[in-house]
Amino acid sequence: MPDRLRAPSGRYAGKSAEERRAERRRRFLDAALELFGAGPGYRSTTVAALSEAAGLSTRQFYEEFRNLEDVLAALHLQVNDRAEAAVLTAAARTAHTPLPERADAVFRAYAADVTGDPRRIRIAFVEIIGVSPRMEEQRLARRAQWVELICAEARAAAARGEAEPRDHRLAATGFIGSVNGLLHDWSADRVEATLDEVVEELVRQLLGILRPPDRVPRRDDRVFRRS
CATH class of the missing domain: 1.10.10.60 (Homeodomain-like)
Incomplete structure (x- = not known):
């Protein structure tokens, strides 16, 4: 070349x-x-x-x-950076809201951006897989950034008394796998559900890993649906 x-x-x-x-x-x-x-x-x-x-x-x-791999690498980062910007904007907008409302808003922002264009879903979840060791390293590194973002949110929630004070890295990694799999299957029409229902399920999973299992739900511990 x-x-x-x-x-x-x-x-x-x-x-x-x-x-x-x-x-x-x-x-x-x-x-x-x-x-x-x-x-x-x-x-x-x-x-x-x-x-x-x-x-x-x-x-x-x-x-x-x-080469073309350079193009794919740049495009993969572009798709992820765009989604991250949407997440950070939603996080800033809901900085002082209860954890369930904040999680719902943040995750809706992510899902809306990624699923807003089927081409971005394919880049993020399909085309990047199995290309080369270099691309696999980039994919895992970018996933680690998403894991760290969730862990940072968990630490902040724990400091406010809204989340269990523990290391959430393992749970966050498993959650990212659920996100990738479910959103990809939804985009491929393999899941009989609306995007709202998919997002609500994933938000329930996220809240489940953040809060102590024996915590008694409060009145404001609910997932907020869009009107």
Whole structure:
């Protein structure tokens, strides 16, 4: 595979070299989202096909990426970063609400973002699997970030007396597996349930691992449904 080529410098059509490069990269990633996420899939896509879909040349492709795996890696991180931004926004908005309401809002934000485009589900849960040791390492590293986010929420809830003060890492890892499996199956029409019902089930699981098993529910310990 050729080395990455040197991109041109200077301004052209009112845009700097950096701006043109960012636009090219966006076009390649947008085309990859469609080809990898809708069809024919990562394994059946060529550099030539991706370049044609982006309206760019293969030479321009190699100015931005070494190979298609680099594109998949960037797209996988983009999908996860977008979902994380939605989660953090919801968490900030519900910072002072009871744990059940906060968990419901945060998880709805995640589910709405990931399931809002079936192509992103396929990138996050399907196309990334079994590609290479490098991609598996990235997938596990990104999953570890989600686990740490849940553990941070658990520590904060424990400090407020709303969650059991223990190490939640093992439970959080198992929960992430449930999320990935259930949302993927729902998106593939293998689960007879609405998205609301799927989210409510996952929120119940999340609250179950955060709170002590012998804790007596209070009046506000309920999952809030959307109106």
